[in-house]
Amino acid sequence: MTALVLLEIENGAVRQASRSAVAAAGAFGTVDVLVLGHGAEAAARLPGVTRVLHAEALSDALAEPAAALLADIASGYTHIIGAATATGKNILPRLAGLLDVQPIPDVIAINDADTFIRPIYAGNALATVRSSDSIKVITIRGANFDPVASEGGAATVEAVAFNAASQVNAAELLSVNLSTSERPELESARVVISGGKGLKDAENFKLLEPIADKLGAAIGASRAAVDSGFAPNEMQVGQTGKIVAPELYIAVGLSGAIQHLAGMKDSRVIVAINLDPEAPIFRVADYGLVADLFTVLPELESAL
Amino acid sequence: MTEIERDEMEFDVVVVGGGPAGLSAAIRLKQISPDLNVCLIEKGSEIGAHIVSGAVIEPRALEELLPDWRQTDAPLRTEVSEEQVLFLTEKRAFPIPGLNLVMPHMTNHGNFVVSLGEVCRWLGEQAEALGVEIYPGFSGAQLHIEDGRVTGIVTGDMGIERDGTHGPNFTPGMILRARQTILTEGARGSLSAHAMKHFNLRDGVEPQTYGLGIKEVWEIPEENHRPGFVQHSFGWPLDDSTYGGAWLYHFGKNLVSYGFVTGLDYKNPHLSPFEEMQRTKNHPAFRPHFEGGKRIIYGARALSEGGVQSLPRLTFPGGVLAGDSAGFVNVPKIKGTHTAMKSGMLAAEAVADALNKNEPQALGLEERLRNSWLWTELHGVRNIRPAFAKWGAKLGALYAGIDSMLLRGRAPWTLHHPHADHETLRPAAKTAPIAYPKPDHKVTFDRVSSVFLSGTNHEENQPIHLKLRDPAKWLPVNHTLYDSPESRYCPAGVYEQEQKSATEWDLRINAQNCVHCKTCDIKDPTQNIEWCTPEGSGGPNYPVGM
Amino acid sequence: MKVLVPIKRVVDYNVKVRVSADGSGVDTQGVKMSMNPFDEIAVEEGIRLRESGAAKEVVVVTIGAQAAQDVLRTAMAMGADRAILVKTDETLEPRAVANALKAIIERENPGIVSMGKQAIDDDMNATGQILAAKLGWPQATFASKVTINGERAEVTREIDGGSATYGVPLPAIITADLRLNEPRYASLPNIMKARKKPLETLELSSLNVDTASRLTTISVAEPAERQAGVMLNSVAELVEKLKTEAKVI
Known part of the structure; x- marks a missing residue:
């Protein structure tokens, strides 16, 4: 069996989500990767990768030629894998359409070469599914697979040509507008720091900012904090707000009402800081600190 | 409000509220006069979404409404198979012996344990099949009154922003014109309240009194399930002067309906109906039923408990009241479904008659009521609930036995409801605080995780639908005098008193959590909390099983 | 130009779903169903395109049981002009749905297919992309404008x-993300009018397409x-713990 992983490159480095996909692909035997545009060198240094296929003329910003190329080279592979990112979810299902297979998105666990676990109903249930397709097209949830390291491998790099790209009926990229805010978007942030009613007012809510800056974190809020006017509604994390699953979630002065937990319980590591040892947030936190947030926050800021 | 241009639509009859009363009325109307144009609106997102009831129902009214219901797929599937009424002390339970003699109204032979939400969905299908136009997701916001006569209703506006301005999706409510309007909104309905006030329908009648019912549905292991098992309790954990008790029914597919009713004439502001309900589950007579099970639904509603003494006049120019909007619960029986259905049917018959004769007011309703079994039944039990209020749980139960066994409901006297529920609270300083146990998160739970199971939501940018008529009153009255009873009686945790500083306190209103039980509208000591109808579809979303 | 909006009837987003006791799926019996929220956004976008003059007609289509017609009525109450119910009692995967939609598209010839980016039940996020591939059309997924x-x-x-x-030559598939618009309310007069709008029903089998499942749950x-x-x-x-044990900072 051989797996092919579509890599995403950011600033010359392989994105962490893609490195998780490479780690997951290891379950299927030999791992090749495909790089569109720049970044083949970084890809070649990933441990566990045998071959880097490099299509320099293409870009992962356009699904139509990318999927067409993948379909062209798919026949040598049993599994074609991407990260469950906006890019992966744009390209891989299109590839599945070209191959006439049913894609398996958001895989969180691999039971065997045909059997996968994926969340349904916004993570309220986990389905174990078996695929009968000869080529499995899969996207991988990064949070569930430890990424391979960025360095340590020495794969060969082979250029692949895709001459038919100009004949694909494709959209055209006009402009890219990466978020200029220093802070990442809540839903895609690697780290989220959220505040609750314990912050007492909108002014204190700003205490989260310097820590968020140091961690490159997005800032969230509980519904109670939003309802009290400490933070705007778009910051609300929870059942009625945004659902997040970052690597690290820091809950500050929020009790952990069940509506809030529903929006963040899939985070990989949860830290809770609250004065009330009975707060429900401690029942889901990996690390808890019963302390006054007004002394903890400045300490944390200087310790980071 | 500035003038808004509203669409209009004309019907013969508009029914407000898709519970058992409204649906029965709509069905009856189409049975009597198939040509009548009947429209029914329901504020819940679908029929059944706001229905909470025990429920053991007596099929009497259903037999009359749809005589062949046993041959259909009607969701009355679990017949009562065993039953008991328990008097509880903290550790023990004493079954009431000879139930059919001392508490004949409490016997349930031939009755069914149902999900009333499911029954209402089924009734809705029957109504639609007869040609009733049903519109869920639309609330009745105002009565449409012209020349002293109700000529329909106005549905709620949608898309109003928190600050009262019209948002980009503002959709004005519509005037649903009707020759007759039937109000079946359930306990403490807003339009019903307006009609009662506008037409002085309560002049000379006793105040309505209420209970708050809080319910959970559990799924339990099959080996523990006893389909048709029915258990009621009174006594512990309430003190002798507080009316109320628990129910527990096994029904459906491994489901258990558990709940607790607290009479809202309770006096101690420290009392929390939610916590009473939770801690009763710890009693040895209840706890084993929940072991190994999983709680799946939660909800609450108020029910009227006044009985015939508190019934308002039922008709007014252009409309009628029926069901719990008027107050047709048989409290000693703990049943309001067959009475609601019958009252809806009687209302429909009177309304059809009035339409036929082209009379503005369905005056014949009162006479139809007095000639029906519904009156006989409610009149016979009229003294039991007030006896509990007057003499407490133990003597009240004794009186109930005497009234039923010796007097057979024909006592030559009538006991009264001297106070409305908002008048009964005593100052916090003069009453004993109650120490409730902490939830164990297995059988007993906190409020917030409970509300989560009601599927409650409201469009979040709409104006707060729970208002303080005079915000300045809250601190001296609710906070200082009564220690914020709303933070305890609300089963959804809508009200929280918050300490701003050493001396400053404030009331937070989490209106989005509201399960539409109306308790705040009933119990606030100065009637300072006003429950306004929120945007349609808002509120709980109870699934089948509730 | 015509806009075709495929929509799906799903468990309402307010419903707390429960895994059935036997572990075979999620208990959907008797729970409230409604239009997939992303599809509502796609319907709204279609209606806005018609209101702006860019499109002439908005057609909604769903594949499902007879009961699925209620979401078609909702879409028409919002403003869609007509509806097609492709009837089947089976649960279809995105690949199968795409095959069925392709047959409808070949008949209707829309200039734009506006659809939700994913359904909130199976969370597949795939039908639009598969459909675009099968039609050889460009795709613009996760649209916000x-x-x-x-x-x-x-x-x-x-x-x-x-x-x-992106500049997208038409015809194309556009899948709607949350921020694309805020869907309007279906007003009561419009719900009443929608009851009289045309709703065509056809059997899935009449489309003669491959709807077999490739995944077994x-x-x-x-x-x-x-x-x-x-x-x-x-x-x-x-x-210290975050650095050395959890390795997240």
Whole structure:
């Protein structure tokens, strides 16, 4: 069996989500990767990768030629894998359409070469599914697979040509507008720091900012904090707000009402800081600190 | 409000509220006069979404409404198979012996344990099949009154922003014109309240009194399930002067309906109906039923408990009241479904008659009521609930036995409801605080995780639908005098008193959590909390099983 | 130009779903169903395109049981002109749905297929992309803004870390993300009018397409509940744990 992983490159480095996909692909035997545009060198240094296929003329910003190329080279592979990112979810299902297979998105666990676990109903249930397709097209949830390291491998790099790209009926990229805010978007942030009613007012809510800056974190809020006017509604994390699953979630002065937990319980590591040892947030936190947030926050800021 | 241009639509009859009363009325109307144009609106997102009831129902009214219901797929599937009424002390339970003699109204032979939400969905299908136009997701916001006569209703506006301005999706409510309007909104309905006030329908009648019912549905292991098992309790954990008790029914597919009713004439502001309900589950007579099970639904509603003494006049120019909007619960029986259905049917018959004769007011309703079994039944039990209020749980139960066994409901006297529920609270300083146990998160739970199971939501940018008529009153009255009873009686945790500083306190209103039980509208000591109808579809979303 | 909007009837987003006791799936019996929220956004976008003059007609289509016609009525109450119910009692995967939609599209010839980016039941996020591939059309997934310039659409898409704008030759598939618009209410008069709008029903089998499943659901389980972790005594200890044990900072 051989797996092919579509890599995403950011600033010359392989994105962490893609490195998780490479780690997951290891379950299927030999791992090749495909790089569109720049970044083949970084890809070649990933441990566990045998071959880097490099299509320099293409870009992962356009699904139509990318999927067409993948379909062209798919026949040598049993599994074609991407990260469950906006890019992966744009390209891989299109590839599945070209191959006439049913894609398996958001895989969180691999039971065997045909059997996968994926969340349904916004993570309220986990389905174990078996695929009968000869080529499995899969996207991988990064949070569930430890990424391979960025360095340590020495794969060969082979250029692949895709001459038919100009004949694909494709959209055209006009402009890219990466978020200029220093802070990442809540839903895609690697780290989220959220505040609750314990912050007492909108002014204190700003205490989260310097820590968020140091961690490159997005800032969230509980519904109670939003309802009290400490933070705007778009910051609300929870059942009625945004659902997040970052690597690290820091809950500050929020009790952990069940509506809030529903929006963040899939985070990989949860830290809770609250004065009330009975707060429900401690029942889901990996690390808890019963302390006054007004002394903890400045300490944390200087310790980071 | 500035003038808004509203669409209009004309019907013969508009029914407000898709519970058992409204649906029965709509069905009856189409049975009597198939040509009548009947429209029914329901504020819940679908029929059944706001229905909470025990429920053991007596099929009497259903037999009359749809005589062949046993041959259909009607969701009355679990017949009562065993039953008991328990008097509880903290550790023990004493079954009431000879139930059919001392508490004949409490016997349930031939009755069914149902999900009333499911029954209402089924009734809705029957109504639609007869040609009733049903519109869920639309609330009745105002009565449409012209020349002293109700000529329909106005549905709620949608898309109003928190600050009262019209948002980009503002959709004005519509005037649903009707020759007759039937109000079946359930306990403490807003339009019903307006009609009662506008037409002085309560002049000379006793105040309505209420209970708050809080319910959970559990799924339990099959080996523990006893389909048709029915258990009621009174006594512990309430003190002798507080009316109320628990129910527990096994029904459906491994489901258990558990709940607790607290009479809202309770006096101690420290009392929390939610916590009473939770801690009763710890009693040895209840706890084993929940072991190994999983709680799946939660909800609450108020029910009227006044009985015939508190019934308002039922008709007014252009409309009628029926069901719990008027107050047709048989409290000693703990049943309001067959009475609601019958009252809806009687209302429909009177309304059809009035339409036929082209009379503005369905005056014949009162006479139809007095000639029906519904009156006989409610009149016979009229003294039991007030006896509990007057003499407490133990003597009240004794009186109930005497009234039923010796007097057979024909006592030559009538006991009264001297106070409305908002008048009964005593100052916090003069009453004993109650120490409730902490939830164990297995059988007993906190409020917030409970509300989560009601599927409650409201469009979040709409104006707060729970208002303080005079915000300045809250601190001296609710906070200082009564220690914020709303933070305890609300089963959804809508009200929280918050300490701003050493001396400053404030009331937070989490209106989005509201399960539409109306308790705040009933119990606030100065009637300072006003429950306004929120945007349609808002509120709980109870699934089948509730 | 015609806009075709495929929509799906799903368990309402307010419903707390439960895994069935036998682990075969999610209990959907008797729970409230409604239009997939992303599809509502796609319907709204179609109606806005018609209101702006860019489109002439908005047609909604769903594939499902007879009961699925209620979401078609809702879409028509919002403003869609007519509806097609492709009837089947089976649950179809995105690949099969795409095959069926392709047959409908070949009949209807829309200029734009506006659809939700994913359904909130199976969370597949795939039907639009598969359909685009099978039609050989361009795709603009996760759209947050759409404008039409003659034969092209300009679509802003949500991408990781921001947004990007694409020129998309029509016909094309556009899948709606949350921020595309805020769907209007279906007003009562419009609900009444929608009851009289045309709704065509056809059997899935009459389309003669491959709707076989390629995935078998072996079991459905509830996610494991999180267990409480350790209580720490100081900020220094916390930072240390995050660095060395959890390796997240």
